[in-house]
Amino acid sequence: MLGRVLVLSASAGAGHLRAADAVEKAIRLRGAATDVQHLDVLRYTNQVFRHLYSKAYIDLVNKAPEVLGWLYDHFDVPGRNEKVRLAFDRLNTVPFINFLNKFQPDVAICTHFLPFEIISWLKSEKKVNILNAVVVTDLDVHAMWLCRYFEQYFVALEETKFHLLALGVPESKVTVSGIPIDPVFAEAKDSRAMRRKHGLDEDRFTILVSAGGFGVGPVEHIIEALSGLTRPAQVVVVCGRNEELRARLTGVVPRFTRTSGVEFQPLGFTTEMDELMAASDLFVGKPGGLTTSEALAKGMPMVVINPIPGQEERNSDHLLEEGIAIRCNNLPALAYKIDRLIDEAGKLHLMRSNALALGKPQAAFTILDRLDTLRTRPEAEPVATPNARKKTSRRLAY
Template sequence: MQWLPDTFREPEAEHAGRPHVLLLTSGLGLGHVRAAQAIEAALRDRADVFTVDLWSLMNASVARAVQATYLSLVQNYPQLYERLYHLDERTWRLVLEKETGPPPDVLQVLELISGIAANIGTDEPRGGRYGSDKLLLSLLCAALPYDGDSLAGNGVRARLALMKWVWLRLIRRLDAAIRKISPQLIISTQMVPAAMAARLKRRGKLRVPIIGVMTDFGVHDFWKQRGMEHYCLAHESNLGSIGMPEAREYATGVPLMPDFSTPMPQGEARRRLGLPLNASVVLVLGGGLGLSVDGATALLLQRRTRMHVIAMPGRNQAARSELARLEQAHRLNLSVCDWTDRMDIYLRAADLVVGKPGGITVAESLACGRPLLASRSLGGQEGFNVDFLQRHGVGGLIADDVLLDRVHALLSDHERLNLMQSRAWRLGHRDGASQIAALALELVMQRQSLAWQTP
C-alpha cells in the first residue's frame, strides 16, 4: 500500500499568466487529501495547482513508521491520545518554540510513543531519499522517554534541541519545495504544514498569502500561527475561534468535491446503486482507514429486518475480510463497497450514516442532508465533530450496546428522521471548495494589483 506521493505533483499543463497555487496537505488519512483535491478541482480551470504532502518531506520508510505509531496510539490508547491532543492545546507549541520541557502530564505519552516507534522500526534498506532520517528516528526513540527525576538542566535541553532540530529540518525541506514551485499563494488543509509555512513567512523566507482550511468543526490551537492571515472555517458557529487581530475568518464550509454541490434525489441514487426503493438504508463508514466498520455492521445485522446496510471498509483489509463473511450470511441485507469517488450517491441513497466522525465524513453527510451516528470517535479533532453533531441535533456518539436500538428507533420514527435530515441539510455547506478558490484568486489579484502600483 503506497501512502506517500512524490515531493510535489505538477499540474498537467503549463498556462502562461495563470497563478501558481500550492496546496499543502497530509496523507495519513484521506480527509485532508480529499479536501485538497476538492480545492484543486475548483481551481483547475483558473490556476496551475501544485500539491506537497507533509509525509513526502521524510524518508518513505520513516514516514510509514511514524504513521503506524500514530495509528497505534489513536486505536489502542485513545485516552492518552485525547490527553495529548487537548492538553491546553498548546503542548507542541511549547515543545517546539519554548526553552522549557513539556508539561508533566505529557511525559507518559511521549514515552509510549517512543516505545511504539522503536518496536515498529523501518522496513527498507539503507539509503534512499532522506536516508539519514532513519538514524534520526532511532535517536528520537531514545530521546523521547523522559525520566521525571531528570527534567532539568542539560538533559531536557538536549532532548528539546533534538526535537527542534528535526522540526527545523522538515521546514527547510518544505522551503526547498516552495522555492522550486514559486507559488503566488499557499493553501493548507492540515495544521502541521500550515505551521511550517507560517514559520517561513515569519522568518522572511516567504512573502505570499497563506490560507488555512479547517476540515473539522473546531479549531486546534496549533492552527493559530502568526504569518497565516486567512482561515476558512467549517461552519458559521466556528467564527471567532482563531482570535488573532490580524486573522481574517471565513465560514466557507469544508471543501467538498464538485458532485456535492447538487446532490441527486434519493430515488435516483438508489436506482443507480441497485438498492430497494422502499427499504431503510444505513451507510456505515470508517474513513479511509475503515476503523470499526465491521463491528458496527455486525451490530446492525443482529436482527432480521428489511433494513439494508452498505459498509465501506476503505483500505482496512482485516475489516474487508470480516465483511465478506458477513455478506455471505446476509446477502439480502448487506452490500460491501471498498471505496468510491461518488460518495454523494451513497449518502443520498442512505437514510442515515453510522461510523467514524471524521471532518470530511461529517461535512459530506450534512451536505447530503443525512444525520450521522458516531459508533466510534478517536477523540482529538473528532471530539469537535461529535460535539457539533450533538449540539445541532443531527447525531452524536452512540455506545455499541445501544447502537442497534437507536438506529431502529430513528428509522421507525419517520417524522423525527425527516426533521433530522432537514436540519442536516440546512447545516451543510455544498460550495466550500468554490468559495475557497474564489478567495484564493482574489488574494492573488490583490497582490498583483499592489505590485503593479509599486513604482
Template sequence: MKKKVLILSEAVGTGHTKAAEALVQGISLLDPSVHTQVLELGQELHPFAAKLVYQFYLKMITRYPSVWRKVYNYKQNQPISGWKQSFIYQVLHRTIKDVFARVNPDLIICTHPFSSSSVSRLKRLGYPLPLCTIITDFYAHGVWVQPEVDLYLVSSDEVYRQLIGMGISKEKVMITGLPITSDFRMKRNKQEVRHTLGIKDMPTVMIMGGGLGLGGIEHLAHILLKWRESLQIVICTGYNDSLKQALYKDKNFHHPNIHILGFVESISQWMDAADGLITKAGGITCFEALAKKLPMFIYQPLPGHEENNCEFLTKHKLAVRIDAEQEVDEWVHKLLKCPQDIAFLEQHMELFWQTIDPLATARSVLDLLNINMVGSARNCPDTYLTIKQI
C-alpha cells in the same frame, strides 16, 4: 504568466487531501487559468519519517485512546510552541525550500496543521509569499494557530471565535465552510441511484470509518446484523483491506441486503442511496453528509479532534452520538418504524446549509491570490532570492 497555487496536505487519513482536491475543482471552475498542484508534503519530502509519524498516530488513537486524549487536550487552546514547530519542520519538512524553488508558487494553501506550521516557520524567517490555511474540522486546536498565516478559512462561527480567542485578528479569518467536490453539492433521486448501483429500494444505512476504515466498523457491522432482513446495510471499509477481507470471510455477511465496499470513488452516490449514515467524526466526511442532508449518527468518536467535531455537530443537532449497542438499535428502529423521529436532523442540516456558499472557499483563495499578484508586481519582483538565502 499563469498564476500558481500550491496546496499542501499530509498523508494522514484521506480528509485533508480530499479537501485539497475539492479546492482544486472549485478554483478550476471559477478561474481555469490558475495552475494548481496538490502535494502530501511529508510523504513527498521524507516518506519514511512521514510513515513513522502516521503509524505512531494510528497506534495511539486505536490502542491507547486515553493517552492520546491527554496529549491532544494538553494546552489545546494555546498556539503551538516554537520547539514543537521546529520538531515538525526538522522531521517532515526540512527540505521544503526545494519544493518552493521548483514550483515557484504565487500562493500556498495548507489543509493540515503540520504543513501550515512549517510554512509559517519559513515566513517568520523571511519567506514573503502569502499563506492560506483551511481548518478541516469544526474545532480549532492550537496546533493550527500561527500568526504568519495570512488568511484562515473555517467551517463555522465557532471556529472563528476560537481562533480570535487564541490571538488571530478578525481580518484574517473567514467563515466559508469546507471545500467539497461538486458531486456532494447535488442530491440525486434516491430510487434512481439505488437502481444505478444495483441495490434494493429499501431502507438503507451506511457505515463509514473514513479512508482508513477506523471507528469500530467491524463491531458496528455485527450489531446491525440482526436487522439485515428489514435493513439494507452498506459497509465502507476504505483502504482497510484486512477489515474488508475479514468481513468477506464471515458467512454472516453473505446476505443480499449487505454490501461490503472498499475505497470507492462513487461514495457520493452511495450517500444519495442511504437513509442514514453511521460514521466516525472526520471533518470532511461529516461536511459531505451535511451537504447531502443525510442523517448522521456518530459512533464512538475517536479521541481528539473527532470528539470535538462530534460535540459541535450534536450541540447544533446536526448529528446524534451513539456509544452503545442499545442506542444503535434504538435509532435503527426509529429509522425503520418512526422516521419522523429523525426528521429534526434533516431540518437542522437544511438550515445549516442555507448559510453556506459551496464555492466560498475557492472564491476567498482567488481573492487572496489576486491581491498578492498586484502586490508582487509592485513590490516583490525577486521573490525567490529571499527563499534561497534562508
C-alpha cells in the same frame, strides 16, 4: 486568477489529503490558476519524521486512542512548546523549503498545519512572499493550527470563527467556508435512482456504514448489532481500501441476513460515495472532518459510534448540539436507537434539515473566491506583536 498555487497537505490521516484534492479539483474546474500542484509535504521530509507524523498517528488511533486524546488536550494551548516544535519542524522540512524556493508559488493553500507553520516562519524571516492560507479540516480548531504570519483561515463553523477571533485573529482573516469536499457532492441526485443504480431496494430504509475507520473486529460487531433491527432495512458497508475487511464481511453477512432479514451489501473502495449517500437515509460511522462534511452536504442524519478522543469527539459534540446526530457508545443498543429513529419520521426529517443547513457543498469554490479577492485587493502584511509571545496569555495577537 491566483497565479501559481501550491495545495499543501500531509498524509497524517486521509482527511487532509482529501480536502487538498477537493481544492485542487475546484481550481482545475474553474481554471483559477496558471499552475497548480498538490503536494504531500511529508514526502519532502526524512523517514523518521514522516513515520512520526503518519504511521505513529495511525498507531495511536488504532492502539491507544486514549493517549491520542490526552495529547490532543495537552497541546491545545496557544503557544505551548511553540519554539521547540518550530525548531524541530524546520530541521526536518529542509527538502520542502527547497521545493518552495524552486516552485515560487504565489499562493499556498494548506490543509495541514505543518506547511502552514513553515510558511508562516519563512514569511516572518522575509524569505518568501506567498499568500499563506490554511483550511482547518475539522469542525473545531486546535492550537496546533495557530500561526502568526498568514492571510486567511478557512473554517467550518461560525463558532470556530468566534474561537479564532477570541484568540486575537482579525475578523477579516477568517472565512466560514466549510471544509472543502469534492464538488460532486454539490450535485443533486435522486435517491430512488441511486438505489436502482447500486442494486438496492428502492423502498427499504437504507443505512450507510463507513467502515474504514474501524478494524475488522469492530465492524463485525457493528454488523451483528445492526442485524438486530426489527424494522425493514438494508445496510451498505463501505470498507474503503481494506480488502481484508471487505472479504471478511462478504463471508459473514449471509448468516446475519438469514437470521435477521436485514440485507447487507459490503463494498470495497468506491469513487461513488456521493451516490451512496444520496441513496441512503442514515449514516453510521466515525465523525472525521471530511466524512462529516460530505454527509452534511447530502443532508444525512448520523449515528456516531465511539469517536476517537480529540478531534472526532469534538466534531461529535458539534453534531449533537446542532441536532444532526445521535451517539451510540454501546453497540448492543445500536439497533434499538435506529429502530426508534425509523419510527420517528419527524425527527429524522428535522435531523436531515439541520444537516443541510450546516452543510457547505460549495466550500472549495468559496475558498477560491476569497483568495481571488485577497489577490486583487491584498491587505496589509501581518505583524506579530510582543503580546503574542506572552506565555501567560491564551490570547494571541496577529
